[in-house]
Amino acid sequence: MDIQNTQSQMRKGVLEFCILSIIRQGEVYPSDIVDKMKSANLNILEGTLYPLLTRLKNSEYLTYRWVESNSGPPRKYFVMTPKGLAFYESLESTWKELTEAVHALTQTNEINTVKNI
């Protein structure tokens, strides 16, 4: 149980960042986001996504517009705001720092273990 907890914590940390990076690339609607994440091998439930999007929108990092469709109800298309962009960039730098740190640490471990052999 504990390992699952840690794993899900790790995921939660990066979810927002991933979603924002998808939206940054262009106007999307939620199920598109789910598909794109799936193709990148990061599965997310729609039920997780919607509240996240709403929160981001409420924090004014995103806006949306309604698009009518003939094969169903109208859809929300999300787009990043400038504020959102700034937010994204600060996340991006945090992510870079993190990845470098983790990389460095795990690399060192590998080198050490290789040495011991």
Added chain:
Amino acid sequence: MKRVININFQGRVVPIEELAYDILKNYVESLRIYFSNEEGKEEIINDIESRIAELFAEVLKKGKSCITDEDVNNIIGSMGRPEDFEGEDPKVNAQFEQNYQQEKASSSNGHKRLYRDENNKVLGGVCGGIANYFNIDPLIIRILGIVTLSFTFLPYIILWVAVPSTATQVIGSTRKRLFRDMDEKIIGGVASGLSHYFGINVWIPRIIFLIPFLSFITNWSHWGLFGFPHFISLSFSPGAAVIYLVLWIILPEAVSSADKLEMKGERVDLNTIKNTIQSDMEGFKGRAEKFGADLKNRAEIFGKEFSNKSKINTTDYTIKTPKTGLAHVLLFLIKAFIYLIIAIVLFAIVISMFAIGIVFTSMFPLFNFFFTDGAEVILIWASILLFIWTPVVGITTWIVRRVSRTKSNSGIIRYILLSLWFLGIFCMIALGVLIRKDFRYRNNPIEDKITLTNPTISNLNVVINGYEKNKQINNWLKIEPFEDFNGDTAYVPNTDIQIFQSKTDSFEVSVLKLSNGETKEIANSLAQKINYTITQKDSTLSLYKGIPINTFDKFRNQRVVITISVPIGKRIRIDDVIGWKNHVHVGGDDNDWDWLHEYFSRKGMNWEPNTEYIMTADGLKEMYKTKNSSIDLNNESDEMKEKMEENSQNREELRQEIEEKQKEIEEKKRELQKELEKE
């Protein structure tokens, strides 16, 4: 074939199966609960619904005519269930779990149900669930449980198995509930519902309910062999019927398709129970250690606080905390105690009425001897069913309802049961009237003299015969007023023995036959028919154990009064037989057999069985007892000695008198001789 309804979902008309709609509704409901604290929850829910509507549209576009439960479940799977949602604080999730379970529990039934708390468990979550239910700290429950472990051990196991855990509280999942299956019913669907719940073949519970009835029927004609096991099966048959009736009333019908789904849901069979218990056990050790550590910590803190309080003058705050805890526990204990008392009283009432019902029902074979066919038999059955069994059913139902907190369907059931019970009272009264009519008249008493073969014997031993060697078995059916019976004849020990002083110097025995009846003629003829056998062999008078009654003539208070006249100086002794002691009366007037009805005989005396009595001029006196009265014997011999001494004294006196008289005569003679010589 399933019902399809049209719903207005997100501004569109969607045809959907009823069952699928229920699942959808539950899902949306759970979302609502999950997001209840979320800002912008309406929007989120709307978004999700909108997405679902889109997916519905796709499904319909593909050519399906309506949305099925399969579709809905798939969609829910891809959307995810609330507890799988990420991006939330773990605390929020836990909070959600609690809220969710509370809400679900109350929203689906309108009140709280007892569950086992998966989040708050040490062993099986039983104490946690109970704590949830009563809204108190689970720690208190746990401590109480451990303290009273000897009592609560077995109930704990039962609750662990039977009470559903909160882990089964997921949307649209197949939580299992006990329903009555109206589609597959024979009588009330109770057996079918039970079979679904336990996953067993429907005929198994049916047969279980029927077995006692079958044996009841086969026993119909074998009342002579009324041994112990038959008695038990007899007690089961009305018992099983009562249980069935109670379940029929309490369990709801599986009306909606959601109900039907829940009824047939997750298999609660031995395997799932085993798995649940296994997984519970696995975590137990860790959790128990944690619990123990927790307790220790709390105790330490408590102790510290207490010692602090005594050392330093602390504020009221620290004093308050331990006290409220204690008061809380105390209050809870008092409440529990009161509930326990009420429960015990009710339980006792139900059990005793149950027992009465069983006894009366088991007296069934004797009915033929007592009640005339037709109206009376119907009435007695109606009285038993309505007057005795109805309250049993009613009270049991009420108890089970209160314990399980199920909604009562309506007051209708209560009214029905109540009116049935009143009908039962009515029947009993009618029956009483009818019976009184049967017994109204008394016959003209018939007196028969029994000629004794040797009336001048010195003593008479009265014995009661007619008992078979295996009297023990028959003791099971010793129901007043019947003593014994075998097939068609019942024996009624409705006899009284009267002992008088004989006016002659021989023993006399006469038998007075009495009976009641609907009319005087019937009473007379019944009395004539009394076939009470008295036999005499030397100095033993044998009375039969009872008056034979057959099913044709029926019991109409046939009585015999045996009058034994004992001459003065002769002895009589009556054998020790259970119950006969009260039937022996001594003294009194000859025609006073009426007062024998009363408990206390006005002129009689205390009669002891196995005691030899001797008739003297003043009445019966005790001679000696056959068992352990050596004191008496000594007294007797003392008396004898006294008498002998008296006698010898008398003799002495007499002799002295004679001697004196002789002396006088001698003197007189001498004087006379002297006179003669002088002349």
